[in-house]
Amino acid sequence: MNRKELIGLAETWFEDRGWKPFAFQKQTWNAFLSGKHGLLNAPTGSGKTYALWVPIVLNYIKNNPNYRESYKKGLKAIWITPLRALSVEIEQAATRFAEEMGTGFSVGIRTGDTPQKDRAAQKRSMPDLLITTPESLHLLLSSKNYHRLFKDLDAVVVDEWHELLGTKRGVQVELGLSRLKSISKDLRIWGISATIGNLQQAREVLLGPGSEALKNSKLIRAKLKKKIRVKSIIPDKMEKFPWRGHLGLHLIDEVVPIIKNSRTSLIFTNTRSQCELWFQKLMHKYPEFAGEVAMHHGSINRETRLWVEQAIRNENLKAVVCTSSLDLGVDFAPVETIIQIGGPKGVARFLQRAGRSGHRPGEESLIYFLPTHAIELIEASALQKAVQKTAVEDRIPYLMSFDVLVQYLTTLAVSDGFFPKDIYPEIKSTFCFHGITEEEWRWLLNFITKGSQSLQAYDEYKKVEIEEDGRFKVNNRGVAMRHRLQIGTIVSDAMLGVKYLKGGYIGTIEEWFISKLNPGDVFTFAGRNLELVRIKNMQVLVKRSKKKTSKVPSWMGGRMTFSARMSELLREEMYAAAASVGKSSAKVNEELSALKPILEKQKKESIIPKENEFLIETFKTREGYHAVFYPFEGRFVHEALGSLLAYRISLLSPISFSIAFNDYGFELLSDQEIDMQQVLDNDLFTAEFLMDDLYKSLNATEMARRKFRDIAVIAGLVFTGYPNKLVKSKHLQSSSQLIFSVFKDYEEDNLLYLQAFRETFEHQLEEGRLRMALERINAQKIVWRNCEKPTPFSFPIITDRLREKLSSEKLEDRIRRMMKQLEK
Incomplete structure (x- = not known):
């Protein structure tokens, strides 16, 4: 044919x-x-x-x-x-x-x-x-x-x-x-x-x-023009001081009619803890949803997840509260409505989620955006424009991931073995290792056969043997079995199974969260309040609890940051917001219109920065002296920028800070006043000496040490354990730290050791974005406002910091008191 x-x-x-x-x-x-x-x-x-x-x-x-x-x-x-x-x-x-x-x-x-x-x-x-x-x-x-x-x-x-x-x-x-x-x-x-x-x-x-x-x-x-409609859920009464205390839960009553009027809905949250809280609150306040609303996230057991996926497919469920576990692929043709709780942190993620509604060619997708605090309405406004322009992020490929290459070479050695002369051209043909040198290649072959220069004395690192014909081969059955168990690059904290005392598997939870609990403590998981009985054989044994108060698990993956594209869109929208103050509501969209009282209050207390301006606010409260900076670059960049600035200020005069940050800005809090004029006069936002200052300000060695744990696991330097007998997270950490220290002291040119620093700067601190942010700030006019009290823009950052310290009940009381004082 x-x-x-x-x-x-x-x-x-x-x-x-x-x-x-x-x-x-x-x-x-x-x-x-x-x-x-x-x-x-x-x-x-x-x-x-x-x-x-x-x-x-x-x-x-x-x-x-x-x-x-x-x-x-x-x-x-x-x-x-x-x-x-x-x-x-x-x-x-x-x-x-x-x-x-x-x-x-x-x-x-x-x-x-x-x-x-x-x-x-x-x-x-x-x-x-x-x-x-x-x-x-x-x-x-x-x-x-x-x-x-x-x-x-x-x-x-x-x-x-x-x-x-x-x-x-x-x-x-x-x-x-x-x-x-x-x-x-x-x-x-x-x-x-x-x-x-x-x-x-x-x-x-x-x-x-x-x-x-x-x-x-x-x-x-595929030139299919997918029509996506974004509709913001705007409360009737806007608070003038936006804050994050409720995780959006104060708008739960606005969400219920949407669920009731749709055949099926997916309610997307950004973290598993937020997912648990939303599900619990829905069930508590609207018990009639029992059996009609379910929850889905990556730590719930597989049987439950599959049941939920099938039930929504068959329209047996009205709604599912979920995380990114349902971002992709499960083909839910009947899902009618999507609700996004809080900013999705990236345009691509938002479009992906929106696409789950009207999940058939030619159908319109409707996504509701529920802000967890008022300023997130600016994100909603920015996302609407991004949807029209399809302005999505780049995905940056990894380069020179030697840990993955070590694992791969060992994989080939475990099977039939390999000849380096055959495999080297193949590896060099990939994008990741296009730039690999002969010297690095020889180092890697040496590493898998001898365990590198500083580990030569230990037989356990000599995994691969060189046979007479020059073939690299693993001949030890134990090495081969352990290697096969550990193939993969997803390194998470040790996961413990959660089971009822009388049997019945519920899901998995990260060891670092459970290690903070004592027997008798109650935590929320999979929509139930569970009391910890004991931990035995990598299993968390629990029983149901009738207690109303409980701890909500947080997962290490819960810290998401703005993508570079999202930051850019947000800044554009912020400049549009500055221009919208004073205009008639007919000329601006409903999000910026709803924000009017907050924007007017911000303008009265300080300024809304324009395109050529960078805002710094200082004020004093009973906690001390606050300095808040607004780069609008996402929390990872702000974490690094806050530490960098604190370090540079401390070089001018001895002062110590506590640092808080969110996606909009960061705060330096001290018990003594910062000489802000001195900060401005000394050009502290320069990108010069950035790497040196980052090393000193962030304790980069400590960050690289943590990053090295993952590299050590992927490269097979530490063994994570057998399926029913996993090595405890703290033991993995201490084993990898020991190897890190050996490389630091005796082999500083070790490729895996150097990779830990490179990944810390490139992927964790986003050094490229940080440099661009500093260059942008340097070109802007710096506007410093010495304010009498916290401003609407600074309020979410302050309340975020307080939330780390206070229980939710105390936090709500504290915030109400603060808001009363600020409203005066």
Whole structure:
């Protein structure tokens, strides 16, 4: 059959279902069938699975004209997905098309959730399409004779590539693809990505810079104009002093009518703790929702999560309170309404969530935005413009992730072994390691065979042996087993299972939270108040509690920051807000109109900074002397900027500070007055000597030491334990700290040690963004206002700091008193 006839088969199949293929689907079919690689840019819910699965099946039909009579066994395509939850949807869509075309294709899933017997069956006979994760692909590469599994592979599809790009899982994909390209000469590689700012670079990272695959590739964009409507939930009465004490819970009564008027709703929160609180409050205040509202986040057990996903699909549930665990992929066609609690911190995340509503081609998406404090209405206004312009973030790929490379080389050594001369060109062909030098390569080979210069005396680090023929191989079964258990790049705090005393698994919780509790303490988890009985064998044993007050778990992942794009949009909106004060309400949108009393109060007490202005406010309270700075750059940049400025001020005169920060600005609080004129005269916002001053101000060595724990785990320097006997987090920390200290004292040129500092500056402190922020501030006119009392802009930062110290009841009382004084 020629290409036109093949595509005719697919079009007929679509017609039989009353569908019509989109232009982007036909473009992708044509490109794939003409032997091209590529990247498909298409929004969630637009039919992207059929865009790539269809041509894989058609290509098989083309190469096997007798496909209905004689079936050719073996793995033909791999579909890599970042989330296990996505795999069931892909399996259903793929099976449907393959069966109805009469190919006899089998579709299998292999993820961390796949039972052992299914994996063993797959080893004996691989499915035609394998849906898997980056980690499970590397596990296959660690098995003996893996070449045989992949020799007839025609295609690899990397789904949700924008989610993997900019993470070490993306580096895993790059390395896996570099190997598969060598094994299977006719391999076609395709990525699927939602909108990101750097699509061209995303394609280059996927296919390899300068590669033949890149030269013979296409970037296909689905030109589907998704209509997204953003509607803000604005309270009837606006407080003049916005604060974050309620996590948006004071607007719960505004949300309930929206839930009741929709067939199904997803209520997105930014953190698991916020998710728990919202669910609990809904159930407490509206008991009639029992059985109709559920909760979904990554720490709840798998059975419950799957039940929730199925129940909302069948419209058995009215609403689900969730976190980013439902950002992607679970195909909820019937979800009618999305509610976003608080700023989503990034445009792409917001668009992704909005796309879960009207999750069918051509349907409008409606997303409600609920501000947790008034100033977040400026975010809502900024997001509306971003949605119109589709102004989304870039995803920055990792470079020189030597920890992932050490893991990968050990994976190859565990399976059939490798010859460095064969593997080096493959590694150098990837985007991440394009710049690797011969010297660094020799160091890495030395590291996996001898454990580097300073660890040579310890046999446990000599994992890989060099055989007589020059092959690098792991021959120790214990080393191989431990390595396979630890393949992956997601390093979280040790997770403990939460179970009832009488049996019944509830979910997982991070060790660092539980370690702060004593037996008898009550905490909220999975929507229930649970009393801690004891911790035994990495399990938290609990019983239900009738106590009303409880602690809400917080997870390490709960600290999100503004993306650079979001910061930029927010600043633009802030300048628009400054211009809107004094104008008639008809000329401004409803968000800025609702903010009018706050903006007028801010203007009266201080200023609203314009585009060429940088605002500093100082005032005195009974807590001490406050200096608040407003770069509007996100909390990570403010954390670094606050420490940097505190350090530079302390060089002028001895003074100590406590630092508080949020996404809008940061506060330096001291018991003595800051000589602000001296700060301005000494050009403290200069980007000169930035790295030196950051080192000194932030104790960068301490931050790098913490970052090194993850690097040590990924590189296999420390072992996290066996499935039922995990090593405690504090032991992992102390083992990795010990190795860090050895490298610091005896081997400062160790590549993994240097990587810890590089990642601290590039990824944690966002040094590039920090430098740009300083350059921008330096070019602005600095406006210092010495105020009589806290201003509306400073109020959320102050209350955030107080929340760290006070219980929620005391905090509410304290804030009410403060607001009364400020309203006078």
